[in-house]
Amino acid sequence: MAVKISGFTIVRNAIKNDYPAVESITSILPVVDEMIVSIGNSDDDTEGLIRSINSPKIKIVHSVWDPALRQGGRVLAVETDKARQHISADSDWAFYIQADEVVHEKYHSAIRQAAEQYKDNTNVEGLVFKYTHFYGTYDYIGDSRRWYHQEIRIIRNIPGISSFRDAQGFRRDEKRLNCKLIDAYIYHYGWVKSPLQMKIKCDSMSEFWYEDGEERQKLIESRDVFNFSDFDSLQEFTGSHPVVMQERIRKANWNLKLDISKKKFSFIYWLLYRYEKITGIRPFAFRNYNLI
Numbered sequence: 001m002a003v004k005i006s007g008f009t010i011v012r013n014a015i016k017n018d019y020p021a022v023e024s025i026t027s028i029l030p031v032v033d034e035m036i037v038s039i040g041n042s043d044d045d046t047e048g049l050i051r052s053i054n055s056p057k058i059k060i061v062h063s064v065w066d067p068a069l070r071q072g073g074r075v076l077a078v079e080t081d082k083a084r085q086h087i088s089a090d091s092d093w094a095f096y097i098q099a100d101e102v103v104h105e106k107y108h109s110a111i112r113q114a115a116e117q118y119k120d121n122t123n124v125e126g127l128v129f130k131y132t133h134f135y136g137t138y139d140y141i142g143d144s145r146r147w148y149h150q151e152i153r154i155i156r157n158i159p160g161i162s163s164f165r166d167a168q169g170f171r172r173d174e175k176r177l178n179c180k181l182i183d184a185y186i187y188h189y190g191w192v193k194s195p196l197q198m199k200i201k202c203d204s205m206s207e208f209w210y211e212d213g214e215e216r217q218k219l220i221e222s223r224d225v226f227n228f229s230d231f232d233s234l235q236e237f238t239g240s241h242p243v244v245m246q247e248r249i250r251k252a253n254w255n256l257k258l259d260i261s262k263k264k265f266s267f268i269y270w271l272l273y274r275y276e277k278i279t280g281i282r283p284f285a286f287r288n289y290n291l292i
Contacts, residue, residue, distance in 0.1 A: 003116045006087035006157070007032035007057075010079045010167075011099040012040030012065060014049055017201040019099040020189055021046075022053055023244040027103040029055055031111050032095055038083035040065045061086050067207055073166030080163035091157045092119050093127075098167070100190035101153075104242040107184035114182040115154065125161070125177040126170060127154035128289055133188045136228045136256045138241060138249050142191075144233040144265070144273060149282060152179055152289050153186060169288035179289040187242065194254035198226035233273065234260040 007028050014021040025035060035058045039047050050060060063082055069075040080096065087094050093115050097103070103111070111127075118124040128150050133142040152169045155161050155177065164171045171177065193201060241249060265273060276282045 003093065003112070003119045004088070004091045005032045005093045005095050005112075005115055005154070006034050006036065006091040007095045007097065008036040008038070008080075008083045008087055009097050009099060010038045010040065010063075010076070010083050011046060011050070013042045013044055013204060014046040014099060015044040016042070017204055018193055018197050020102060020245065020248055021099040022049060023242070023248060024097055024099050024102050025050070025053060025058070026055075026244045027105070027242055028095060028097055029053075029057055030105070030108050031103070032057065033091070034059060034088060036061065036083055036086045038063050038079060038086070040079065059086065070207065076167035077163035077165060080167045084163075087157065089157075093154050094157050095154045096170075097153065097186075098190075100188060102187045102189060102242050102245055104185065104187060104240070105244075110182060110184045111154075114180065114184075118180055122156075123178055123292065124180050125156050125158070125172060126152040126179040126289060128179045128181045128291065129153045130181075130185045131188055132185050132237075132239075133191065134237065135191045135231060135234055136258055137254075138189075138192055138245075138252065139237055140234045140258060140260065141237045142231065142233070143235045144231075144263075145269065145276075145282065145285070146232055149285070150181065150287075151186070152177060164288060171288075176288065176290050178292045181291055187245075189245070193226075195225035195228060195256070198228075202226060228256060228258060231258070232264040232269075234258060236260070 009025060011019065011021045025037060029035060037050050037058055038061050039050065041064045063079055065075050065079060069078055084094055114127055131149055131151060133147040134140065135142050155170050161170050161172045263270060272283060
């Protein structure tokens with residue numbers, strides 16, 4: 001029997017926060033057999049935006065995000081688990097993608113092949129993707145330890161697996177999943193916006209991170225636009241963007257030049273950075289999974 005994959009995602013205020021949600025969902029539609037989109041209570045027409053994709057694979061469900069779960073972004077994990085409850089019981093795998101993540105079409109076949117390869121190997125509870133994090137514009141990517149370089153995005157459709165912390169990864173009965181690393185990347189565009197739009201997004205999302213209302217208000221009032229100069233290391237992106245991102249990239253209306261010639265590291269982090277560049281190995285990195 002062919003492998004069945006269900007996609008699922010959560011989204012709220014996609015227009016207000018300028019998420020590439022349409023591009024994100026569209027990027028994995030060729031890989032999945034159904035796509036669950038859980039729309040949170042929004043101040044904009046997020047639902048209309050998602051419906052504009054007009055795919056029979058998409059199933060829209062609704063949810064109300066609880067701001068009381070704001071500590072550490074816990075609400076994101078809760079909403080992720082709620083969305084996953086709607087996938088078909090007969091699916092072998094569940095493919096989770098966040099509203100600012102996109103899969104390049106060149107990885108579609110590798111993803112399907114991995115899902116088929118490990119379908120009957122019950123020791124494999126999840127599939128880990130590599131990551132490319134864009135920053136500021138579509139021309140820069142983060143290449144330091146500040147950015148997580150791998151994470152689980154496909155999980156086996158079995159009981160006991162739940163979203164972890166702020167929905168970065170997954171656990172099974174509080175234990176790390178046993179996973180295989182696959183030859184595919186997630187392109188993360190969450191930090192690519194105009195300085196003004198990035199401030200709007202950060203202010204909006206701070207509702208679900210800060211317990212202290214005064215602390216949140218100070219953050220909101222602390223700047224007029226987002227300061228993109230706060231980075232330790234970037235490099236130029238020389239590859240191609242996914243086809244689904246081309247129109248969004250063409251419409252980008254801000255010009256941001258960052259000096260990426262200098263590295264802002266402590267000596268220890270500089271040594272670790274150089275070691276990773278030479279060997280491809282990231283020592284002492286936190287892993288939210290077990291590679292088998």
